[in-house]
Amino acid sequence: MIPESHYTSNEKRILQAVAAVNNQISVMVQSLLKVDGAGRIKSTAGNIQRAKQMQKAIMKEMTQGAFKDEMNSLIGTFGKIPDYATEAFQEVRLLPEFGQADDEMVRIMANDTLNEVSAMATQWAGNINSAVYAGAIAGTPRKELLKQAEQLLIGHSDVRGRPMVNYVQTIVNTRIAELDTLMILRKGDELGIERWRYTGSTIRDSREWCVDHAGKIFTKEEIEEWRDKKWNGKKAGDPFVTRGGWNCRHGFSPVLVEAEEKVIEGKPEGGQKTQEAKKPVKAKAKPAAKGKTLSRRQMLSELKQDIAKNDADIRYPDDDNDGLPFVRFNHTSGAKRVTRTQKNRAGRRLYGNAELNGMNDEAAAIVHGELGTLNALADRYNVPRLRAMRTMEQRGVGASMGDGVLSMNRRTFNGRAIPRTAEQAADDMAKLKLQLDESREAIRTGRDAAAAGGSAAIKEFNDKIKKHNKLADTINEINQTIDLPVSNWLPDDRSRIRPYTASGYHDNGVDQIRSTLLHELGHHVHQQYAVSASAYQSNSPYVEGVIARLFRTKKARVSATEYGDQDADEWFAEGFAMFHNNLEHLVEPELKELFHKIEKGLPL
Amino acid sequence: MTRKEVFKKAKKIVDQLPADTIWQLDVLRVELDPDDLDDFAWFYERATMKLADI
Numbered sequence: 001m002i003p004e005s006h007y008t009s010n011e012k013r014i015l016q017a018v019a020a021v022n023n024q025i026s027v028m029v030q031s032l033l034k035v036d037g038a039g040r041i042k043s044t045a046g047n048i049q050r051a052k053q054m055q056k057a058i059m060k061e062m063t064q065g066a067f068k069d070e071m072n073s074l075i076g077t078f079g080k081i082p083d084y085a086t087e088a089f090q091e092v093r094l095l096p097e098f099g100q101a102d103d104e105m106v107r108i109m110a111n112d113t114l115n116e117v118s119a120m121a122t123q124w125a126g127n128i129n130s131a132v133y134a135g136a137i138a139g140t141p142r143k144e145l146l147k148q149a150e151q152l153l154i155g156h157s158d159v160r161g162r163p164m165v166n167y168v169q170t171i172v173n174t175r176i177a178e179l180d181t182l183m184i185l186r187k188g189d190e191l192g193i194e195r196w197r198y199t200g201s202t203i204r205d206s207r208e209w210c211v212d213h214a215g216k217i218f219t220k221e222e223i224e225e226w227r228d229k230k231w232n233g234k235k236a237g238d239p240f241v242t243r244g245g246w247n248c249r250h251g252f253s254p255v256l257v258e259a260e261e262k263v264i265e266g267k268p269e270g271g272q273k274t275q276e277a278k279k280p281v282k283a284k285a286k287p288a289a290k291g292k293t294l295s296r297r298q299m300l301s302e303l304k305q306d307i308a309k310n311d312a313d314i315r316y317p318d319d320d321n322d323g324l325p326f327v328r329f330n331h332t333s334g335a336k337r338v339t340r341t342q343k344n345r346a347g348r349r350l351y352g353n354a355e356l357n358g359m360n361d362e363a364a365a366i367v368h369g370e371l372g373t374l375n376a377l378a379d380r381y382n383v384p385r386l387r388a389m390r391t392m393e394q395r396g397v398g399a400s401m402g403d404g405v406l407s408m409n410r411r412t413f414n415g416r417a418i419p420r421t422a423e424q425a426a427d428d429m430a431k432l433k434l435q436l437d438e439s440r441e442a443i444r445t446g447r448d449a450a451a452a453g454g455s456a457a458i459k460e461f462n463d464k465i466k467k468h469n470k471l472a473d474t475i476n477e478i479n480q481t482i483d484l485p486v487s488n489w490l491p492d493d494r495s496r497i498r499p500y501t502a503s504g505y506h507d508n509g510v511d512q513i514r515s516t517l518l519h520e521l522g523h524h525v526h527q528q529y530a531v532s533a534s535a536y537q538s539n540s541p542y543v544e545g546v547i548a549r550l551f552r553t554k555k556a557r558v559s560a561t562e563y564g565d566q567d568a569d570e571w572f573a574e575g576f577a578m579f580h581n582n583l584e585h586l587v588e589p590e591l592k593e594l595f596h597k598i599e600k601g602l603p604l
Numbered sequence: 605m606t607r608k609e610v611f612k613k614a615k616k617i618v619d620q621l622p623a624d625t626i627w628q629l630d631v632l633r634v635e636l637d638p639d640d641l642d643d644f645a646w647f648y649e650r651a652t653m654k655l656a657d658i
Contacts, residue, residue, distance in 0.1 A: 332653050346653070393645035411642065436638070443634050462627075468634050475638035 001199060001251050002084050002180050010074060010176070011169045015154065017070040018165040022153045024061050025128065026146050028054055033135075035142050043139040051136035055129040062125040063118060071117050071168075078110040078176055085183040089191070092256050096187035105186075106179065112423075113175040117168055119423045124164040127152050162497050170247050178241045181251045185240050193254040195219055198243075200250030207233050210244040217255050230582045233488045236508045245507075246486060296361055299368040303354040303389060306371060311352035313384035316404060317533040319344070325351055326537060328527075329402030350405050354389040358410040358473075362417035366513045367408065373514075374521050377580060381598055383528040386521075398501070401520040402527065412516070415477040416509040425478050432475050439468045489560065491586060501563045502577045505586070515577045522576025526569060529598055546604045547572045550590050560586035605635045614647040618654070625651045 032050045033041045041047060061067065082098045089096050128149050135145040155163040188196070198213045206214075209231040226239035233245040243250050294302070319326040327347030332338050338346070356364045367389075378385040388405040391413075398412040420428065443464055450461035486507040487499045499505060502519065503512040531541040551568035559565055560583070564574035575591040578584065584592070597604050605613075610632055617628045629647055636644055 349656070392649075393642055395642035440634055443631075465630050465634060469630060472633070472636070472638045472641060476641045479639070 001088055001184075001253065002081075002177060002249075004249070006077070006080070006084075006176075007173050007249060010077075010172050013070065013074050014168050014172060015165055017067050017074075018153050018163075018168065021061055021067050022150055025058055025149050025153075028057060029132065029142065029146060029149070033132075033142065033145075036139075038141070039143060040139045040141050041135055041145065043137055047136045048133075051133050054132055058129055058132070059122070059125045062121045062128075067121065068118070071114060074172065075110045075114050075117075078106050078113070078179060081106055081176070081180050081183050084180055085187055088184050088251075088253050089187065092193075092254050094191050094254070096191060098187075102183065102186070105182070109175060109179045109182075113172060115423045116171050116175070119426055120164060120167050120171065122426075124152060162495075174235075174246050174248070177243070177249060177251065181243060182241055184252060184254070188252075188254050191254070193256075195255040196223065196252035197255050198250055199253045200248075207231060207244050207248070209234070210248060210250050214250060223252075232490075232505070232583075232585070233486060234507060235486070246488070294365075294368070296364060299364060300354070300356060303356070303368060303371060306375070306385075307354040307387060307389055308352045310375075310385035310404070311387040313387070315384040315528070316387065317531065317536045320533065320537065324348065326533070327403055328536060328539065329405070331402070331405060331407075347403055347405070350388040350390060351403075352387060355391065356389070356408075356410075357391050358393075358414075359391050359408070360414045360417060362509075363410070363413040363513065366417055366510055367413070367517070370514055370517050373580075374517060377518075377521055378524070381525045381529060381595075382601060383525050386524065398503075398516050399520050401523040404524060404528065406517070406520055406524075408516075411473070411477050413513055415479070416503075416512045418509070420478065429475060429478050432471060432478070436468070436471050436475060439464065439471060443468060489586075491560065491588075496558050498558065498561055501561050502574050502581070502583065502586075504561070505578070505583055506581070511581060515581050518577040518580050519573045522573035523569060525576065525598065526572050543598065543604065544569065546594065550594065554588065554590065557588075559588060607636065607640055610635050610640075611644070614644065618647050618651045621651065621654055625655070 032054055033047050034044070036042050082102060085098075086096060131145065131148045131152065134140070135142075135148075151163060153163055154165045185196075195217050196219075197215065197217050198210075200210070200214060209229075220240075223239055231245075233248075235242040235245040235248075240252065242248075243252075317326045318324060322344075324344070325348055327344045329347070330338055330343055331350055332342060332346040356367065359367070375385045384404060386404050386406050388403075390405070390407050391410040392400075392407045393409060393411055394400075398409050400407045443461070446461060446464070450457045487504045489495065489498045489505075501515070503515045506512045506515055526543045526547055527541055529541070529543045531543075535541050548568040551571050554571075559571055559574065560578060561574045564571045572591065572594075575587045576595065579587045579592065579595060594604065596602075614629060614632055617625055617632070622628065626648070629644075629651065633641070633644055
């Protein structure tokens with residue numbers, strides 16, 4: 001096991017290295033950007049030019065030179081892992097042997113970690129560059145700009161936000177702990193170890209999961225079952241390697257069978273402390289017809305049948321004017337202003353239809369799998385089931401809901417269904433952008449030849465365009481796939497830095513997509529619950545009034561997501577998504593009470 | 605073509621709504637950086653709504 005002193009030494013060294021970068025940037029800002037008498041950066045052409053020049057220097061400072069050397073040296077300490085692993089086996093009087101393959105494993109994981117840190121530094125250099133450039137243009141007080149840079153890098157007591165130093169510390173310490181565990185398990189396999197004790201010091205920040213499991217003994221199979229368990233801060237991947245999750249300092253130590261006094265069941269006693277046991281409805285993927293994998297066409301056909309059936313629900317109000325289904329929301333996202341007739345036509349053509357155009361198979365399978373959960377929750381909250389599903393592309397909108405029509409941004413869903421690390425994303429992006437440039441050039445130069453070459457040549461040209469546009473879509477989607485660290489924010493934290501939406505608490509695409517779908521279902525509940533035709537037609541469902549009142553009273557208090565603080569309806573929808581996706585502990589009591597009242601049909 | 609020129613041309617296409625509107629938008633889209641695709645999607649939506657007479 002890695003001693004605690006190794007982790008704290010890493011943290012200290014990273015802090016010093018990032019602080020040194022901050023000092024360098026501070027010197028650059030103070031020496032290059034001229035200020036006026038009031039200490040504001042003069043917004044002159046000269047200053048803007050110098051701010052531009054500084055961008056290169058800042059990027060260099062953060063991705064090369066002393067910072068990179070220090071990170072290289074720090075990650076060189078990964079070489080101590082075989083020694084730590086040897087110590088773990090000394091307790092059971094075994095001596096593992098290490099060979100070239102082990103050295104190679106250490107080398108690969110050290111390199112991967114270094115790449116992740118470099119990607120993080122590049123990203124943060126971009127953030128600082130934007131702040132410096134904006135400061136030069138806007139004439140920001142120099143003191144404030146320096147404070148912004150300090151906040152971005154090492155944190156500032158007056159400014160909220162998670163700084164780069166925290167991310168780098170998390171990455172380095174998580175990776176080294178993962179390598180240590182991996183090495184111990186590998187040697188354990190070679191030595192025939194079958195049981196493992198979950199060990200490590202329990203500190204103030206330890207996860208409930210780790211506290212519950214610390215000191216207990218597990219077989220490999222029991223640890224394997226952790227894959228399906230849920231807990232706050234869990235990290236996707238092999239549970240032997242990822243253990244409690246990001247920053248977890250627990251690990252496994254070998255246990256000899258004859259030395260066991262008592263084998264404790266791997267499953268936590270009673271299971272009541274795990275979040276899985278807490279959640280009222282387990283959002284579980286719908287099984288694909290008794291173990292069979294459905295084709296895309298079969299999935300779509302099932303969705304269509306379900307949706308068409310739901311559309312017949314008489315609780316969806318009709319329009320008093322023409323007796324046809326009422327359309328409250330504007331579904332014509334392509335038009336800024338619409339007439340009542342246009343609005344009706346656009347909505348009514350969607351009702352009863354389901355399509356997943358442009359959604360990749362992975363995302364489509366997740367959506368298909370979640371339909372059962374959405375239907376079950378609609379029944380539970382006494383609202384009609386969804387009556388339409390469609391895909392859309394709208395910047396900054398992951399999905400939307402209105403009139404029982406669920407619109408999903410195909411780019412967001414596609415990206416989440418195939419998550420990548422920041423490093424993978426950068427690699428993929430660079431390769432694809434090269435291909436894109438080549439393909440664009442070929443289309444530009446080939447246009448005239450295609451026009452002159454007859455129908456076959458035109459067809460080939462059109463295929464090239466289609467292929468190009470698909471490639472561009474892929475690149476666009478990769479932008480949305482970067483797998484950022486999962487937030488561990490808790491309601492009693494003093495920090496106001498929370499994820500933008502509830503998806504930020506989940507570390508995998510399935511949960512993130514589920515979170516978005518549940519959020520939208522939350523909107524559906526406040527739009528449709530016990531709504532009279534007249535209230536619906538006058539845009540004032542009863543529940544929405546109740547939520548607005550509750551939201552006004554909670555206003556000063558932060559909720560678990562930034563989006564939830566935006567307005568009453570989003571607060572309700574975010575709470576609903578968390579309540580039904582394993583994050584009940586992040587939902588405010590008054591919202592839980594409201595969900596309960598709606599579910600039971602009690603007066604609100 | 606710059607981003608601005610592409611969007612200007614796209615607007616003209618959608619306003620005039622020729623028979624091959626979608627194809628013309630496809631051709632124009634080739635000129636864009638992938639970051640601009642979400643904004644460009646508006647033209648497809650608008651064209652689709654207009655073609656569907658909504």
